[in-house]
Amino acid sequence: MEQKVILRAEKxxxxxxxxxxxxxxxxxxxxxxxxILMGENGAGKSxxxxxxxxxxxxxxxxxYIDEKPVLIRNTKDSQNLGIAIIYQEFNLSPEMxxxxxxxxxxxxxxxxxxxxxxxxEEKTASFLNFLRTSISPKDKVKNLGVAQQQLVEIAKAxxxxxxxxxxxxxxxxLSDNExxxxxxxxxxLKKHGVAIIYISHRLQELEQIGDRVTILRDGHTISTHNIxxxxxxxxVCRMVGRKVARERVRVANTRTDVVALEAKNIVRKCVLxxxxxxxxQGEIVALAGLVGAGRTELAHAILGIxxxxxxEVRVYGxxxxxLTPHCCIQKGIGLLPESRKENGLALILPIFxxxxxxxxxKISSCGVLRLRKEKKIAGDYIxxxxxxxxxxxxxxxxxxxxxxxKVVLGKxxxxxxxxxxxxxxxxxxxxGAKDEIYRMIDDLAKSGxxxxxxxxxxxxxxxxxxxxxxxxxxxxxxxxxxxxxSQEIIASYAAGGKHE
Numbered sequence: 001m002e003q004k005v006i007l008r009a010e011k012x013x014x015x016x017x018x019x020x021x022x023x024x025x026x027x028x029x030x031x032x033x034x035x036i037l038m039g040e041n042g043a044g045k046s047x048x049x050x051x052x053x054x055x056x057x058x059x060x061x062x063x064y065i066d067e068k069p070v071l072i073r074n075t076k077d078s079q080n081l082g083i084a085i086i087y088q089e090f091n092l093s094p095e096m097x098x099x100x101x102x103x104x105x106x107x108x109x110x111x112x113x114x115x116x117x118x119x120x121e122e123k124t125a126s127f128l129n130f131l132r133t134s135i136s137p138k139d140k141v142k143n144l145g146v147a148q149q150q151l152v153e154i155a156k157a158x159x160x161x162x163x164x165x166x167x168x169x170x171x172x173x174l175s176d177n178e179x180x181x182x183x184x185x186x187x188x189l190k191k192h193g194v195a196i197i198y199i200s201h202r203l204q205e206l207e208q209i210g211d212r213v214t215i216l217r218d219g220h221t222i223s224t225h226n227i228x229x230x231x232x233x234x235x236v237c238r239m240v241g242r243k244v245a246r247e248r249v250r251v252a253n254t255r256t257d258v259v260a261l262e263a264k265n266i267v268r269k270c271v272l273x274x275x276x277x278x279x280x281q282g283e284i285v286a287l288a289g290l291v292g293a294g295r296t297e298l299a300h301a302i303l304g305i306x307x308x309x310x311x312e313v314r315v316y317g318x319x320x321x322x323l324t325p326h327c328c329i330q331k332g333i334g335l336l337p338e339s340r341k342e343n344g345l346a347l348i349l350p351i352f353x354x355x356x357x358x359x360x361x362k363i364s365s366c367g368v369l370r371l372r373k374e375k376k377i378a379g380d381y382i383x384x385x386x387x388x389x390x391x392x393x394x395x396x397x398x399x400x401x402x403x404x405x406k407v408v409l410g411k412x413x414x415x416x417x418x419x420x421x422x423x424x425x426x427x428x429x430x431x432g433a434k435d436e437i438y439r440m441i442d443d444l445a446k447s448g449x450x451x452x453x454x455x456x457x458x459x460x461x462x463x464x465x466x467x468x469x470x471x472x473x474x475x476x477x478x479x480x481x482x483x484x485x486s487q488e489i490i491a492s493y494a495a496g497g498k499h500e
Contacts, residue, residue: 003030005067006195007052007083007164012061014047018390021047023219025061029164034186034196034209036227039216039239040430042388042400045199048216049166052197053085054078084157085166088428090149094142099124101141102156127155131185147178154185165189166197171205172428175291183209201430203232215239240432249438250445250482253466254282259317260450261333261419263302266311271297273474275311279419284441284451286465288458289494293471295454296338299421302452303328303335315419329358334412336405338423338454344408347397351389352378354396354407359415381410386436402433409440420444423454438464458487470494 007029014022022044029035039045050056052063054075063070065081072078078085092101099121100107108116108123124137133151141149150170157165171179186196186209198210206213206227213230215222215238222238261279266272272294279285287295300306302313304323313320315331337343345354355378356363363374378392385406389399396404405425412420422441426434441464445451455461461468468485470478470493478493 003032005029006031006065008064008067009048009052010062010064012048012051012063013059014051014056015059021219022051022058025216025219025221027214027221027224029195029197030212031163031195032190032193033211034190034198036198036200036206036210036213037216038200038206038213038235040400040402040432042218042403043216043239043430044219045216046168047219049085049168049197049199052078052083052164052166054083079160082161082163083166084160084162084164086150086153086157086168086170088169088172090153092141092149092152094140096141097137098128098135098139098141098144098152098155099137101152102127102137102159106159123159124155127158130158130188131155132188145178147174147181150174150182151185154189162194164195164197166199168199169201169428170198171200171202179205201428201434203235203431206232206235217241236431239430240435248462249442249464250284250466252446254446254448255466256281256283256448260315261302261452262314262317263298264312264314266298266301266313267309268297268301268306269309271306271474272301272308275471275474275476277469277476277479279450279452281450282445282448284445284453284464284466286461286468287452287454287471288456288461288468288490289471291456292473293494294474295471296423297474298471299335299423299452299454302421303333305335329415329417332416332418333421334358334415334417334419335421336408336412336423336425338427340401340404340408345396345404348395350393350395351382351387351407352392355381355410355414358411362414377414378410381413385410385413385440400430400433401428402430402436405429405433405437406440417449419450419452421452421454424456425453426455426457426460434460458490461485461490462487472496 005028009027012022012025025044025048037045051058054072054077057073063072070081102124103120108119110116121137128135131151131154135148135151141152170182174182210227212224212226213235214224215235217239258281259278260281264276266275275298289295297306301308304325313323315333320327320331341347352375356374363370375392382392387403387406389403396407426437441451453465465482467482468480468490469476470490472494
């Protein structure tokens with residue numbers, strides 16, 4: 001017996017100035033299913049979800065709940081219809097308790113109008129118990145981990161009697177154990193009839209948790225399939241409109257004998273313990289390890305963002321005497337940070353200003369910026385990196401994750417960086433854009449740029465790296481040539497397992 005359709009969208013259209021985000025998109029969601037929504041960045045996934053959640057109104061098309069036409073004009077309409085959304089960036093108040101967050105602006109009241117805290121905490125506890133978590137309703141949100149905060153968001157949705165739960169990249173910041181715990185919660189929700197729209201770029205999650213998959217491309221619905229009736233390669237091909245290589249990108253080692261970057265005996269109390277590593281010219285070295293191993297901290301130490309207690313950094317044999325970001329950039333080190341939105345870009349400044357921001361002296365004459373030259377240079381990088389945008393005046397805020405990463409890369413290419421550090425370069429980026437980023441990194445190495453990549457994605461490391469350095473608890477515990485490495489070996493070193 002086929003499951004009941006809870007939510008159905010028919011020929012949805014939505015445009016923004018200069019962009020047709022959704023074009024005749026159709027979609028349906030059944031009771032108690034996990035329906036995975038896939039597509040490249042910019043395919044229309046987020047726009048469609050914001051239509052369902054009431055943040056955007058449609059230009060045309062129809063939405064049905066239980067086969068009855070409905071109007072979703074705002075977030076209140078959406079909530080009243082039983083739709084809840086959990087974004088990648090949680091919408092929680094860190095200084096408030098779990099119960100206060102779950103019932104924010106919906107607090108149960110006593111007859112005198114005062115908040116009934118006891119009732120609020122009891123009701124919150126019932127939802128937390130359903131989610132099989134030991135979180136207390138009285139816990140401060142700021143003291144919870146990412147996975148626990150996600151459960152609070154789910155509890156909030158359940159408290160609103162949500163029948164439809166939209167999850168946007170729910171596993172992006174979770175460990176493997178936390179992901180499995182989340183999947184157990186999702187399976188329980190399914191059993192209770194909750195329908196889930198699950199947005200993800202992680203192909204391996206489809207078969208683990210999905211029932212059906214709908215593929216969007218360029219604002220159009222391409223197709224919908226039962227998970228067991230389509231292969232991962234077919235999904236990728238339909239997402240990007242072309243065949244994407246899923247094998248190793250690095251076919252030739254371009255490493256020379258010249259040491260481009262050397263971090264020597266780096267110590268930062270309680271964080272980094274006597275770490276030494278080298279990256280040769282034209283080499284791609286991956287830094288692997290579990291969350292908290294010290295990988296990002298090492299990158300920040302190398303670039304002078306965080307002060308170290310002892311040690312030194314050399315670029316092409318020359319020691320950087322003043323280990324500050326300014327000096328490191330001048331010596332040819334660039335960092336593409338993990339959070340490109342917060343630390344890599346000025347989202348409300350145009351692309352051309354972002355690309356030139358780290359080397360304004362190159363477009364200045366007698367202290368005056370040459371605006372025409374700046375825009376021309378930015379236009380050249382837009383073309384070179386295939387940044388999909390209307391022009392150099394576009395704000396990065398409105399670009400997809402992959403295109404934002406290209407803008408950050410353009411900035412460091414403009415500075416003519418000799419060494420580039422990529423921190424989680426493809427997090428939140430779709431499979432097609434990943435392929436582009438990998439090939440760009442490969443091309444950079446071929447041109448003689450030295451690359452240090454911090455990645456939690458083991459298949460990514462095996463795809464692009466020449467060598468893997470594994471960190472654990474602030475120490476470097478393994479230095480492996482890629483030919484001698486495997487995902488299992490890397491994971492074993494990272495976890496502190498015994499490996500021969």
